[in-house]
Amino acid sequence: MFLGVELIKKVPSQLHTPLMSGSNAISGITVVGALIASSREGGTAIATLLAVLAVLFATINVVGGYLVTDRMLEMFKTKAKDGGKP
Amino acid sequence: MNPQLIRGLGYITASIFFIFGLKMLSSQATARRGNRVSAVGMLIAVVTTLTAMEDIRWFWIVFGAVLGCVVGVLAARLVKMTAMPEMVGLFNGFGGLASLLVGWSEYHGKWAAADPVSLFTTVAIFLTVLIGAMTFSGSLVAYGKLSALIDGRPILYKKQNLVNAFVLGAIAALGILFCAQKLDQLSSGGSALVYLELIGIIALALVLGVLSTIPIGGADMPVVICLLNSYSGLAACAAGFVIGNNVLIVSGSLVGASGLILTRIMCKAMNRSLANVLFSGFGSATSAKGAGYQGQANPIAPADAYLILEAAHNVVFVPGYGMAAAQAQHVVRELGELLHDNGAEVRYCIHPVAGRMPGHMNVLLAEANVPYEMLVEPQDVNPTMEMVDVAIVIGANDVVNPAAKEDQTSPLWGMPIIEVDRARTCIVLKRSLNPGFAGVDNPLFFKDNTRMLFGDAKASIASLVSEFKQ
Numbered sequence: 001m002f003l004g005v006e007l008i009k010k011v012p013s014q015l016h017t018p019l020m021s022g023s024n025a026i027s028g029i030t031v032v033g034a035l036i037a038s039s040r041e042g043g044t045a046i047a048t049l050l051a052v053l054a055v056l057f058a059t060i061n062v063v064g065g066y067l068v069t070d071r072m073l074e075m076f077k078t079k080a081k082d083g084g085k086p
Numbered sequence: 087m088n089p090q091l092i093r094g095l096g097y098i099t100a101s102i103f104f105i106f107g108l109k110m111l112s113s114q115a116t117a118r119r120g121n122r123v124s125a126v127g128m129l130i131a132v133v134t135t136l137t138a139m140e141d142i143r144w145f146w147i148v149f150g151a152v153l154g155c156v157v158g159v160l161a162a163r164l165v166k167m168t169a170m171p172e173m174v175g176l177f178n179g180f181g182g183l184a185s186l187l188v189g190w191s192e193y194h195g196k197w198a199a200a201d202p203v204s205l206f207t208t209v210a211i212f213l214t215v216l217i218g219a220m221t222f223s224g225s226l227v228a229y230g231k232l233s234a235l236i237d238g239r240p241i242l243y244k245k246q247n248l249v250n251a252f253v254l255g256a257i258a259a260l261g262i263l264f265c266a267q268k269l270d271q272l273s274s275g276g277s278a279l280v281y282l283e284l285i286g287i288i289a290l291a292l293v294l295g296v297l298s299t300i301p302i303g304g305a306d307m308p309v310v311i312c313l314l315n316s317y318s319g320l321a322a323c324a325a326g327f328v329i330g331n332n333v334l335i336v337s338g339s340l341v342g343a344s345g346l347i348l349t350r351i352m353c354k355a356m357n358r359s360l361a362n363v364l365f366s367g368f369g370s371a372t373s374a375k376g377a378g379y380q381g382q383a384n385p386i387a388p389a390d391a392y393l394i395l396e397a398a399h400n401v402v403f404v405p406g407y408g409m410a411a412a413q414a415q416h417v418v419r420e421l422g423e424l425l426h427d428n429g430a431e432v433r434y435c436i437h438p439v440a441g442r443m444p445g446h447m448n449v450l451l452a453e454a455n456v457p458y459e460m461l462v463e464p465q466d467v468n469p470t471m472e473m474v475d476v477a478i479v480i481g482a483n484d485v486v487n488p489a490a491k492e493d494q495t496s497p498l499w500g501m502p503i504i505e506v507d508r509a510r511t512c513i514v515l516k517r518s519l520n521p522g523f524a525g526v527d528n529p530l531f532f533k534d535n536t537r538m539l540f541g542d543a544k545a546s547i548a549s550l551v552s553e554f555k556q
Binding site: 017018019020021022023024025026027028029030031032033034035036037038044046047048050051052053054055056057058059060061062063064065066067068069070071072073074075 | 104107108111112117118120121122124125128131132135136139143146147149150151153154155157158159161162163165167170173174177178180181183184185187188190191192194195311312315318319321322325326328329331333334337338340341344345348443444445446448449452453455
């Protein structure tokens with residue numbers, strides 16, 4: 001928790017979105033939990049089913065989250081072009 | 087080396103990657119690498135987990151993961167930049183849902199293995215499904231509001247807080263019952279009653295997620311998205327306690343903290359407390375409305391607006407959600423360049439809560455290739471607003487509403503705004519005189535130095551651009 005606070009005290013507003021979606025992607029870390037849950041010894045069918053669904057959604061969260069963030073950051077690259085700075 | 091050690095090392099490495107990744111995300115130069123660093127951290131965490139597991143049900147895992155990848159990639163690739171807020175909200179909801187499912191699945195797993203379950207674990211399961219479910223349904227509501235599937239205005243009814251309190255109380259009661267079970271004394275399979283309690287908690291938490299998001303209006307969405315983001319982290323953190331996994335606990339709390347900080351930044355930008363955002367039902371029928379339309383708005387035709395702009399030396403664009411809705415960011419950039427070539431100083435002033443998610447406008451303007459140096463914050467422009475010849479307000483409403491400074495009864499009272507009413511001329515692009523998302527009338531529209539350019543923002547700007555080109 002303290003780490004988190006230390007990290008993000010000062011963020012330019014420019015980066016609020018990527019920061020949000022980047023940390024959103026990290027929240028998909030629950031995929032690890034899903035993997036572990038999916039392979040318990042002697043897990044019942046329903047436990048496995050739930051865990052596999054968890055893997056599915058967590059993967060969407062992770063993959064989607066990182067890609068979207070990357071796409072946004074790509075646009076932030078300062079490009080040389082006309083009409084820019086005088 | 088023993089597997090225990092490898093796993094420990096792997097998880098620590100992954101956590102360090104996450105921390106560094108987030109740190110790099112908070113500065114312009116390293117943001118993109120930071121995102122990739124944290125993605126690598128994720129990969130390390132997953133691989134570590136797989137190596138440490140026995141008895142892997144490969145087929146199912148691969149099935150889930152591949153399907154998840156396909157959906158994730160497609161969604162991320164195909165989404166329009168203007169639809170970004172709802173996409174992020176949706177992903178976030180999926181994260182919450184996944185945590186909920188982990189908790190639920192663990193419940194079954196514990197039973198099947200007939201493990202003695204500690205009070206600690208039951209509490210963790212309870213928290214995981216509670217936060218996970220709230221995050222999921224709350225995010226779905228946010229998604230619906232943002233993508234206009236459901237009405238974006240706050241939904242309020244009498245005794246709302248009472249209903250919420252009742253649901254919360256019921257959850258707490260069920261939670262206490264659930265956690266009080268001596269799970270270890272139950273035979274394999276568990277008792278139907280306990281299971282019902284768990285299902286009840288999940289159902290009620292889903293309801294609570296919906297109830298707590300519907301009273302929030304669209305203008306407050308940035309705050310809500312941040313908050314839900316924070317929740318999804320906490321859910322992952324709780325799931326980590328359920329399965330006793332450090333990497334989940336560390337990164338979950340990391341996300342929880344960063345979400346909270348962003349939430350605080352957003353609230354500060356609106357000069358309101360979080361409680362106020364969550365419970366006040368901003369812009370509802372119950373809050374004090376302005377005195378209605380006060381006087382006469384002055385409409386203007388694009389040709390006349392062009393004449394004003396042509397003579398301007400100092401122009402500030404103030405984009406808001408209307409720019410996103412009309413997808414006008416590219417024509418806006420084009421107009422900005424024309425003005426610049428015409429010898430005017432051009433800046434884009436962005437309010438922290440403009441749009442529907444944190445940094446929404448920055449993303450759109452970046453997409454349209456507006457140079458980063460031209461984006462400024464309200465405190466950079468306000469002090470010299472008298473020097474600004476023309477302020478062009480594109481579908482922003484509440485963030486430029488002078489009522490925040492002038493009208494103590496206004497729900498916006500006290501919110502720091504971009505003071506475009508002090509510019510020499512203010513051109514407001516809007517489809518109609520209707521109030522914005524907060525449902526608060528805007529006296530700006532009726533000021534002497536304001537001109538209303540009615541119509542679709544994209545079309546209006548495009549006609550200005552063509553005027554310039556003639």
